Amino acid sequence: xxxxxxxxxxxxxxxxxxxxxxxxxxxxxxxxxxxxxxxxxxxxxxxxxxxxxxxxxxxxxxxxxxxxxxxxxxxxxxxxxxxxxxxxxxxxxxxxxxxxxxxxxxxxxxxxxxxxxxxxxxxxxxxxxxxxxxxxxxxxxxxxxxxxxxxxxxxx
Numbered sequence: 517x518x519x520x521x522x523x524x525x526x527x528x529x530x531x532x533x534x535x536x537x538x539x540x541x542x543x544x545x546x547x548x549x550x551x552x553x554x555x556x557x558x559x560x561x562x563x564x565x566x567x568x569x570x571x572x573x574x575x576x577x578x579x580x581x582x583x584x585x586x587x588x589x590x591x592x593x594x595x596x597x598x599x600x601x602x603x604x605x606x607x608x609x610x611x612x613x614x615x616x617x618x619x620x621x622x623x624x625x626x627x628x629x630x631x632x633x634x635x636x637x638x639x640x641x642x643x644x645x646x647x648x649x650x651x652x653x654x655x656x657x658x659x660x661x662x663x664x665x666x667x668x669x670x671x672x
Contacts, residue, residue: 522670523608529664530601536657537594537623543650544588550575551584576647577640583633583647587654590626594657597623604668616668624661631658 551573571581597619604616634651637643643651 520608522667523605526601526664526667527605529660529667530598530605533594533657533660533664534598536653536660537591537598540587540650540653540657541591541595543646543653544584544591546646547573547575547580547584547650548588551581575644577637577642579633579637579640580643580647583630583637583651586626586630586633587650590623590630590654590657593619593626594623594661597661601664601668613668617665620661620665620668624658624665627654627657627661630654 554574555572571585573580573584576583597616600616600619604612631654634654637647638651
C-alpha cells in the first residue's frame with residue numbers, strides 16, 4: 517500500500533468507532549440488565565400474560581427488545597472490527613486489508629440492521645433518554661463505519 521495519505525483518517529475513524537461501539541455496548545448492557553431485573557416475573561402457579569413477548573423491555577416500546585439485541589450484536593462485532601482494524605493500521609499492507617475490510621463490512625451490516633430497529637423505535641416514540649442516546653450513536657456509527665471502510669479501501 518504505497519498510498520499512506522488515508523492512514524491517519526482511517527486511524528481516527530477506527531478510534532472514534534471503537535469508542536462509540538463501547539458506549540453502545542455499555543448502554544445496551546444497562547438496558548438488558550434492567551429488562552432482566554424488571555421484566556415479567558412469573559412464579560409457580562401463575563400463567564403467562566396474554567401478550568407475553570420473550571424480548572420484553574419495560575423502558576421502551578415494542579421495538580426496544582429487538583433494537584437492544586441487535587445493537588449489542590453490532591457493538592460486539594464492531595469492537596472485533598476495531599481490533600482487526602488496529603492490526604491493519606499497524607502494518608498497512610495489502611495482506612492485512614482483507615481481514616480488516618471483511619469484519620468491518622460485517623460490523624457495518626449489523627450496525628445498519630440495528631439502525632433500522634432504531635428508526636422503528638423512533639417512529640413508535642415511547643422511550644427514555646438512554647435509548648435515545650443509543651439510537652443516535654447507532655445512526656452516527658452507520659455513517660462513520662461506512663466511511664472507515666471507504667478509507668481503508670482508499671489506501672489500497
